[in-house]
Amino acid sequence: MENVVRVNKNDGLRRFVSIIDQYFAMGGNQIQFNVVSKKTLLEAQKNPDKYANLLVRVAGYSAYFTQLSKDVQEDIIARTEEKL
Amino acid sequence: MIVKDSYQISTEPVRTERVDKLHKYITSSKYGVCVERGKLITEYYSNHTDEAPIVRRANAIDYVLQNMSIYILPGSLFAGNQTSHPRWAPIFPEYEVEWVEKEMIHEDPYPLGERPADRYILREEDKPVIQKMCDWWKGKTITDMLRTRLPKEALATHYDLKAADIGTYFQGGDGHFAPDHPWLIKNGVQTIIDQCREGLEKIDYKNDPDCIKKKDFYEAAIISANAIIKFAARYADLAEEMAAEEKDETRKSELTDMADICRHVPRYPARNFKEALQFIILTHICIQIEDSGAGVSFGRYDQFMQPYYEEGIKNGTLTKELATELTENFFLQIYTCNKVRSWIDTDFYRGVPMFQNLTIGGVDPETMDDATNDMSYIALDATYNTRVPQPSLTVRFHKKTPMEFKMRVAEVVRLGTGLPSIFNDETYTRAMMNRGYQMKDAYNYCIIGCIEPGAPGLLGGRTGGAWLNCTKALEMSLYNGKDPRTGICLHENENGKTLAEFENYEEAEEAFADQMKYYIRMEAILENTIDQVWEEMLEEPMAAIFGCPTTTIPRGKPIKQGGAKYDLTGQQTIGTANIANSLYVLKKLVYEDKTITGAQLQHALETNWQDETTTPTGPQIKAMCMAVPKYGNDIDEVDFIARDMMAMIAGELSSYKNTRYGRGPIGGTLHCSTSTVSSNTPFGHVCGATPDGRDAYMSVADGQSPMRGTDVNGPTAAIASVAKLHNELFSCGSLYNMKFSPEELS
Numbered sequence: 001m002e003n004v005v006r007v008n009k010n011d012g013l014r015r016f017v018s019i020i021d022q023y024f025a026m027g028g029n030q031i032q033f034n035v036v037s038k039k040t041l042l043e044a045q046k047n048p049d050k051y052a053n054l055l056v057r058v059a060g061y062s063a064y065f066t067q068l069s070k071d072v073q074e075d076i077i078a079r080t081e082e083k084l
Numbered sequence: 085m086i087v088k089d090s091y092q093i094s095t096e097p098v099r100t101e102r103v104d105k106l107h108k109y110i111t112s113s114k115y116g117v118c119v120e121r122g123k124l125i126t127e128y129y130s131n132h133t134d135e136a137p138i139v140r141r142a143n144a145i146d147y148v149l150q151n152m153s154i155y156i157l158p159g160s161l162f163a164g165n166q167t168s169h170p171r172w173a174p175i176f177p178e179y180e181v182e183w184v185e186k187e188m189i190h191e192d193p194y195p196l197g198e199r200p201a202d203r204y205i206l207r208e209e210d211k212p213v214i215q216k217m218c219d220w221w222k223g224k225t226i227t228d229m230l231r232t233r234l235p236k237e238a239l240a241t242h243y244d245l246k247a248a249d250i251g252t253y254f255q256g257g258d259g260h261f262a263p264d265h266p267w268l269i270k271n272g273v274q275t276i277i278d279q280c281r282e283g284l285e286k287i288d289y290k291n292d293p294d295c296i297k298k299k300d301f302y303e304a305a306i307i308s309a310n311a312i313i314k315f316a317a318r319y320a321d322l323a324e325e326m327a328a329e330e331k332d333e334t335r336k337s338e339l340t341d342m343a344d345i346c347r348h349v350p351r352y353p354a355r356n357f358k359e360a361l362q363f364i365i366l367t368h369i370c371i372q373i374e375d376s377g378a379g380v381s382f383g384r385y386d387q388f389m390q391p392y393y394e395e396g397i398k399n400g401t402l403t404k405e406l407a408t409e410l411t412e413n414f415f416l417q418i419y420t421c422n423k424v425r426s427w428i429d430t431d432f433y434r435g436v437p438m439f440q441n442l443t444i445g446g447v448d449p450e451t452m453d454d455a456t457n458d459m460s461y462i463a464l465d466a467t468y469n470t471r472v473p474q475p476s477l478t479v480r481f482h483k484k485t486p487m488e489f490k491m492r493v494a495e496v497v498r499l500g501t502g503l504p505s506i507f508n509d510e511t512y513t514r515a516m517m518n519r520g521y522q523m524k525d526a527y528n529y530c531i532i533g534c535i536e537p538g539a540p541g542l543l544g545g546r547t548g549g550a551w552l553n554c555t556k557a558l559e560m561s562l563y564n565g566k567d568p569r570t571g572i573c574l575h576e577n578e579n580g581k582t583l584a585e586f587e588n589y590e591e592a593e594e595a596f597a598d599q600m601k602y603y604i605r606m607e608a609i610l611e612n613t614i615d616q617v618w619e620e621m622l623e624e625p626m627a628a629i630f631g632c633p634t635t636t637i638p639r640g641k642p643i644k645q646g647g648a649k650y651d652l653t654g655q656q657t658i659g660t661a662n663i664a665n666s667l668y669v670l671k672k673l674v675y676e677d678k679t680i681t682g683a684q685l686q687h688a689l690e691t692n693w694q695d696e697t698t699t700p701t702g703p704q705i706k707a708m709c710m711a712v713p714k715y716g717n718d719i720d721e722v723d724f725i726a727r728d729m730m731a732m733i734a735g736e737l738s739s740y741k742n743t744r745y746g747r748g749p750i751g752g753t754l755h756c757s758t759s760t761v762s763s764n765t766p767f768g769h770v771c772g773a774t775p776d777g778r779d780a781y782m783s784v785a786d787g788q789s790p791m792r793g794t795d796v797n798g799p800t801a802a803i804a805s806v807a808k809l810h811n812e813l814f815s816c817g818s819l820y821n822m823k824f825s826p827e828e829l830s
Contacts, residue, residue, distance in 0.1 A: 003094060003095045003096040003097070004092045004093065004094055004095060005092065005093055005095050005498060005826065005829075005830070006091070006092050006827065006830050007091060007092070007093055007830050008830045011830075012827075012828055012829045012830040013491060013494045013495065013498065013829055013830075014491075016494050016497075016498075016824070016828070016829050017487070017490045017491060017493075017494050019799055019800070019803065020481065020490070020506055021481075021490075022800070022803065023508075023803035023806070023807055024481060024508040024510065024511075026803065026804060026807035026808075027511055027807045027808075027811055027812075028508060028511070028803060028806055028807040028811065028818075028820070029507070029508055029511045029512060029515070029811040029814060029817070029818030029820075030505065030506065030507050030508065030512075030535050030817065030818040030819060030820060031505070031506050031803075031820050031822060032502060032505035032506065032819070032820070032821055032822070033497050033502065033821075033822050033823065033824060034500065034502060034821065034822075034823040034824070035497060035498055035499070035500040035823075035824050035825075035826050035828075035829055036500045036823070036825070036826065037825040037826060037827075038825070053111075053471070054500075055471065055473060055500070055501040055502060055503075056500075056502055057501075057502025057503075057505075057821060058434060058435055058437075058502075058761070058762050059534060059759065059760050059761045059762060059764075059786055059787060059819060059821070060439065060476070060505070060533065060534020060535045060759050060761060060819055061435070061437035061439055061473065061476055061502075061534060061761070062435075062473040062476070062501055062502035062503055063434065063435025063436065063437060063473055064435065064473070067201060067202070067435055067436070068201060068434050068435050068762075069200055069201040069431075069434055069765075070200075071765045071783060072201075072434045072435070072762050072765055074783075075762075075764065075765060075783050075786065075792060076823075078792040078793050079789075079792045079793070079821065079823045080790070080792065080793055080794075080795045080796070080802075080823065081823055081824065081825050082795075082798065082799040082802065082822060082823060082824055082828070083798060083799070083824075083828060084799065084824065084828045084829070
């Protein structure tokens with residue numbers, strides 16, 4: 001996996017922080033994130049060896065995606081990909 | 085191509101040579117099973133049947149610590165190993181041996197190394213050792229006692245219906261606490277010994293009805309405190325032996341230093357940053373050997389390490405780089421701990437989680453000012469650089485959290501490792517104070533396990549507990565209390581009606597609340613029976629003296645006798661979105677719009693939307709159900725059902741006392757969380773089709789998140805829905821998962 005990220009004056013990152021602030025101001029307790037595309041997850045299902053280090057958030061913990069069972073992988077894939 | 089405002093940056097981890105080598109060494113070690121603990125504890129228990137349970141336990145763990153294999157990781161600056169190899173898991177036969185024998189000996193349903201997920205190496209030569217331990221423990225385990233003592237309804241709830249399930253705590257210990265690391269590293273274990281000796285001398289044998297219990301506790305505590313000192317001395321000896329043979333001068337001096345440190349801590353107070361970390365590692369490892377409980381957490385790492393950091397910087401013995409390397413070394417050392425679960429249990433804990441949580445950020449409970457410090461950033465850097473799932477990093481946000489810190493948190497989240505998870509001080513502290521926490525303790529909270537708040541060093545009980553499968557209760561309410569999958573009916577609806585017979589929405593909601601309350605009662609019986617059996621058979625001295633030293637020692641009581649300042653029994657509530665969406669479908673479709681009747685919907689559910697002969701057909705009814713607005717889109721009608729039903733559940737849970745109520749601690753009740761771990765998958769497997777449009781046996785929703793794929797109005801609407809719940813009632817914590825594609829965070 002490539003260790004690079006495309007940044008755009010960090011605007012996305014600021015919007016991301018403001019979502020958390022807004023959620024907490026409204027009385028939210030806790031939030032955690034998966035930052036991964038469906039494409040990557042589907043590719044990882046097909047080529048687990050190539051994605052052995054891919055960590056994802058399952059629930060109150062992170063785990064290696066390719067070591068999860070199919071049903072839990074599908075659960076994570078099916079979660080809504082939000083847009084900022 | 086270079087676009088003006090857009091460019092690529094490297095997210096390569098920055099690791100020193102030491103950290104890089106350690107990372108490769110540990111992450112390339114396959115998960116395995118180590119038989120040493122199981123073998124040794126069986127030897128001790130089988131040869132010593134006449135001791136008080138807590139003394140026997142202290143001696144047994146001492147015997148394990150003095151006889152297990154120890155090693156020092158190549159290049160590591162710290163000593164401490166849980167088993168014979170990194171990422172190998174110990175066996176805890178005293179809890180249950182049925183699954184151990186079934187899976188490890190008979191390879192049923194799979195050999196451990198060939199499971200579809202969560203595989204472990206098990207060496208052929210270790211199998212006779214396992215057989216021997218199983219043979220001795222059969223009929224004597226915690227599970228054996230629980231089966232005898234639990235009422236048949238509670239057993240059916242757990243094994244057959246899976247409406248409330250406490251399997252993990254049949255198979256293993258409590259865990260789920262944050263030891264008082266700040267107190268321990270400041271005082272040293274010798275202080276515990278001294279205080280316990282004084283406690284022994286002061287026992288009032290004339291007037292105190294608990295005098296013998298206290299004597300047993302103090303004796304056990306002294307054995308355990310000495311056990312960790314001896315354990316550390318074994319590492320000191322090993323480091324010295326290795327130093328003598330080491331050719332590399334730098335490594336030789338590191339090993340000599342390690343030997344000196346292990347002769348000093350944990351017996352005496354830590355004198356510097358490195359000693360503090362060595363102290364914590366040894367305490368943590370001993371707790372993880374005493375019992376198999378997951379969720380043993382570290383508390384507010386940045387707060388208690390900052391003074392050691394500042395002192396090191398001031399006297400020139402530490403730099404930011406060195407503190408980062410030591411923190412990363414510490415993280416990797418913690419990642420070597422592991423746990424093996426039965427195949428059935430792995431379904432609920434997919435991906436081998438240990439929940440060793442570490443908290444940073446938040447406020448200073450004395451000044452109420454922002455408490456972010458150098459160590460907060462160093463811990464974030466360590467997570468950024470190590471990229472292993474443990475420790476689970478938690479960040480506390482509050483109104484004064486600096487933007488710089490939030491942006492650094494966002495950069496770490498952007499890596500996609502799922503770490504850190506972010507918590508709101510305002511609501512979490514209110515939730516705790518609502519359960520009786522004093523303000524200064526509430527504002528000093530850390531996260532324990534997944535998402536559960538607790539005051540480090542002051543909270544007993546366990547923040548994790550039984551699973552409460554709300555979708556199952558909802559399903560049974562539609563069939564007048566009968567479970568359509570097994571045909572079992574433990575409790576009929578008070579109104580005696582099925583979905584086909586409810587005359588209005590209120591009757592449907594009443595029936596759900598009725599079923600829910602019955603299964604909460606079953607949950608409380610499961611939780612309290614387990615605690616009662618543990619108190620009698622398996623009281624744990626290390627959890628007592630490391631977990632809550634400032635209360636257990638003065639009171640002369642371990643945790644299960646009421647030794648903690650605060651004591652609440654946690655749990656996990658599953659299916660928030662499914663119950664809200666299902667009830668709203670009934671309200672809207674059946675009773676308001678009257679598009680279909682209750683009987684029609686009931687038939688569609690029973691036939692899993694497959695019956696094409698009805699009008700409308702099963703698939704058409706499913707489509708109608710799916711089209712009704714869902715929780716997660718900022719629509720009050722459905723969100724308020726989620727809010728009110730979860731408030732009802734949280735209220736009912738906290739009306740049940742635990743076995744420590746009135747025995748010393750503040751609290752003494754059950755309380756609610758919305759954590760799921762990966763249980764939304766197996767709990768879905770036992771639930772038929774539900775009115776929210778969900779197919780039979782499909783996974784239910786995770787945490788208090790919207791049902792996957794049904795939050796379609798964007799993140800602002802989704803957070804609005806989740807924030808509408810009475811979150812302060814979830815004093816055992818909230819879980820909300822949100823997913824972004826990486827380009828969104830550019």
